[in-house]
Amino acid sequence: MDFDVLVVGGGLSGLSAASLLAKRGLKVAVVDKATHPGGSCGAFRREDTLFDQGSSMLFGWGEKGFNAHRFLFNCLEEPIDIIQHELLYCIHFGDTKVRFFPNIEQFIEELVPLFPDEEQNLRRFYHDMEKLYTHVMVENPSYTTPDEVDRKAALESMRHHPISYIRFLSYLNKSARTLLSKYFSNPKIFNFFDKLTSTYCYTTVAESPAILSSVMFVDNHVGGSYYPAGSTLFLTGKLEKVIEEHGGTMINKSEVVSFTTNQGTITGVNLADGRKLTADQIIYSGTVWNLYGKLLPAEATTEKRRTWAEKQVPTYPSVALYLLVDKEAIDEGTIAVEMLIGNIDALDEAEVTVYIPSVDDKTICPEDAHVVMAIGPSFADWSPLDEDPYKQRKEEEINRLITVLEKRWPEIGNHVRHVELATPKTIERYTLKNGGAVAGPKQMLGNHMFKRLHIRTEFSNLFCCGESTVMGTGTPTVTTSGIAAANAVLKQRSLEPFIYDNRRKAYVRLIDPPFTKDLLFAEDSPELRTIRLAARRCLYCEHPSCCEGTDLDVPGIMRRVTVGNLKGAKRKMASAGMDSYKVLESSCIREEAVEIERVCFHLNSLT
Structure with missing residues (x-):
């Protein structure tokens, strides 16, 4: 099979890249080992309960701040409902419960009883970091990674607030502890910030680069924290929807075991089942260790490069x-x-x-x-x-x-x-x-930023995104890496990249909690709402008994219908070439069977 672009890995970064490229009209395929897309941002069902596999608190959806997810969905013109948490989160620090309010002043008031001797320093620190964040991140939105920044655009942004930019760049090779030491002296407060950096990027303040932590300490308050209405199933499912609605292909339950190379380019991939896929360009969204230790032939790389990859320090299992x-x-x-x-x-x-x-x-x-x-x-x-x-x-x-x-x-x-x-x-x-290192390589000094995997590689047509790349872990950062990888591919093809435009229509709808069952699919017609609610009862089984002996992927169809991906569901159904679906219901493992025939009949009626 030949494609314009193959995306290896169906996690959040890979899906973000693939959806943008499909939106631009490229023939895209996403290859993923799992049954359903999403990776660490995926979801699974047990009876009538949806569990998030990993990511369950998401940033980057707000109207202000580093809102990469909002930018992505506005570019895709795909509506999505997002629940905005009233509180970001809380930390039980010793015997004290510290609540993280969106309002920074209110948050400082929360910290003062814990560190009364540092009150003025806390105000000075957060004032300085908020000013820096506003000048660098908010006033000049840029949804790309540092290794892909357009120099002319960066210089133009720097011209507005040169002192803030110089200060920000000076943090590149300094630790967060060095930065904090300019403000604080109480040893206990360093322990508190240790817990923040370990939560954000699995590092201590001594390990964390100040250039990242200075942003992290403020960003969540400015941007807020969120949850996709209906679970993360809807976030990754919406990205899959865009891919399939624009002619893209999802190839699940298929592991890439090696890349094929020829004279400095990647010509395609080999799957575990023996299939070979080819493409003009490849985007890889997995770990740096699997890339250089498994997928790339040794003769296509250098010992120096393989040693560099091997020495990337992992986050803890x-x-x-x-x-x-x-x-x-x-x-x-x-x-x-x-x-x-x-x-x-x-x-x-x-x-x-x-x-x-x-x-x-x-x-x-x-x-x-x-x-x-x-x-x-x-x-x-x-x-x-x-x-x-x-x-x-x-x-x-x-x-x-x-x-x-x-x-x-x-x-x-x-x-x-x-x-x-x-x-x-x-x-x-x-x-x-x-090794179960959920955040990939540690974003620690000596292992940080430009010393990590870049969007562009030594292969002219191989691009990377995900947690191993420059910006590291976190849902907004891996999404940004996916955006950057898609734009790098578009630029190589002389196609228009996706850049910030304040005239774009907003497609992200923020919902105040609680989100209740009567709000599910409330904007659909009564018939469509009934169909989606019926499909939602499917357990998305990995080994479904209902379609044994057929080519029909019932869980995949029902999952797509649930998130509103009717076109993708119909394509999935048509590929099986079946005439009747009633018999499938008798093998459903639910006591009251999912209405498979009714859902499929509705899909067949669509033009």
Whole structure:
């Protein structure tokens, strides 16, 4: 199969790049190992509950600040509903609950009782960082990575606030601790900022580049934090929708095992099932280690380059605990994101970020329950375990994490309806993130910014995006890398890139919580709403019994219909060439079968 562009990896960065290129009319294909797209920003179902696989608090949707997601969806002209959290999140720092308000002054008032001797320094620090952020990020919006910045545009931006830009650039090779030391002296406050940087980019203030942390400390307050209405299924599903509506192809359950090269270019990819795909250009959205240690033939690279890739320092391996609990286990004061700190002096396994999206989104689980996802570091060695010891360690890890959660919600362990754990091995198996390092290489001094994988590579037609690239981890940053990769491809083809234009129509609709089931698909016609609600009952099984012995991907069709991707669903259905769908319902694993025939009949009626 020949394509204009092949995107390897269906995570957020790859989908962002592919959707923009499809929008420009290129023949695009996305190849991904998983059953459904999304990667760490994907979702899965268990009965009537939707769980986010990883990313569950998203930035970059606001009207101000570094709003890469808003820019992307406005460029794509794709409507999406996003829930805006009233509070960004909170941190349990020792015995103190620190609430992160959107208003920076209100947030400072929250910090003053914790650090009374640093009150004036806190005000000075946040005032300086907010001014810098406004001059560099807000007043001159640019949705690209530093290695792809247009020099003329950068000089023009710098001309307006030269002092702020010079100061910002001076932070490039300084640590966040060096920056903080100019303002603060209380050792405890450095521990507090350690927890912020470890949450944002998995590093301490001594490791974090000041050029990144100076932005991070302010950006969330200016831009806000968000959750896709209906779960992250709708974020990645909407990107898939744009790809398929513009003629693009999603190739799921297909792992790329190697690249083929010829005289300094990548000619295509080899899949695990023996298929070969070719394209003029390739965008790779995976890890730097898999690129140089697995996909590229050794003879096509240099030993120096392979050694550089191998020495990129990974973030710590993670575990993710997924729970469905009785509603009464979670107190009324709980917010959608809470960070539990085990040891304020150092990172340990009791440092867990807890996402409870059902606090603000009432559609993702039964009304009398809550969805809980807890993610944190795992310092155990999971790799050598056989099946039985592995299962035993998983049980031990589940119990450990529930014990950590019980310090905040004492009765949670007594109210568990469903529990499962993703270990570092699970994370690697589903997302190909080496060793379960969910954030890729550490964005630490010596391993940061321009010392990481760039958008453009030594191969003229190979481009990269994702967490291994210059801007590192986080949903707005990987989305930005996808935008930059798409624009690099467009420029090489002499096509118009996507740049900021304040005249663009807004397609992101911000919704105040709570988002309730009566709001699901409320703007659809009664018939279409009925069809989408029927499709939404599908469990998106990885091994569905309903379509065994056929070429029909029922879970893929139902998932597409749920997010409004009717054109993609109809294409998926037509490729199977079936005449009747009624028999499929009898094999549905739900007690009350999904109305497969009704949904398919509706799709067939579409012109």
